[in-house]
Amino acid sequence: MTSKELGRQLIHATFGLLFLLPLHMLGVYEFALLLLSGLIAGVSVSFALRRGLHVPIAKELVDAFERPDEMHIPGQGTLHFVTGLLLATIICPYTKVLDVTIIVLSVGDSASTIAGKAIGRIPIPYSSRKTVEGSLVGFTAAALASLAWTGDVVVSALAAGVGMLVESLPTPNDNVTIPVAVSVALGFWWGLL
Known part of the structure; x- marks a missing residue:
């Protein structure tokens, strides 16, 4: 794993967990509006960068952390992250659901990528770019982080397993x-849907 990829994953985890702050400070519906506003702004910045315009800070972040295969849409990973959270907020607008969703996405996804690249040896049969070791570490990290937040073993295991x-x-x-x-x-x- 390169230091750039490791940096991407650490930013993914940290950036993702920071979404818990506005969710709890604003409430679910205001959080959804914040995500929508951020998505609109992000698409605008991405479009400007794609057109060759220099957008300070955004250009440097994209150059430093964007995957080479995603450069055709600058900031694609972040746009997808915010889109996923916005969809989750629309689907099930409850803080306790969104808390665990954010944790699994941030911690589990990053941990699985880091572990998969560092120690992964056994490819998953239906997805050759992913490894069993990465998925197991991602599950463990997501379950433990969710458990620390919720105190609920079953919910933490369910969410980490699905994620x-x-x-x-x-x-x-x-x-x-x-x-x-x-x-x-x-x-x-939880019987909310």
Whole structure:
């Protein structure tokens, strides 16, 4: 794993967990509006960068952390992350669901990537770019982080299991699919959907 990739994953985890602050400070509906506003602004910045305009700070962040295969849409990872959280918020607008969803997306997804690249040896049969070791570490990290937040072993294991199962699939972008799947699973578990 390169230092750039490690940096990307650490930013993914830290940036993601920071979303817990506005969720609790603003409330669910205001949080949804914040995500929508951020998504609109992000798409605008991405479009400007793609057109060759220099947007201070955004250009440097994209150059430093964007995956080479995602450069055709600058900031694609962040846009997908915010889109996934916005969809989860629309699907199941409850703080307790969104808390765990944010934790699984931030911690589990990052941990699975870091571990998969560092120690992964056994490819997942249906997704050759993912490894069993990465998924197991992602599950463990997401479950422990969720457990520390909720104190609920079953909910933490359920959310981490759903999140890492979806992360292991060969989907175009798990930053969208993980939060959607986790919010739906928890919504049904708690009888909110």
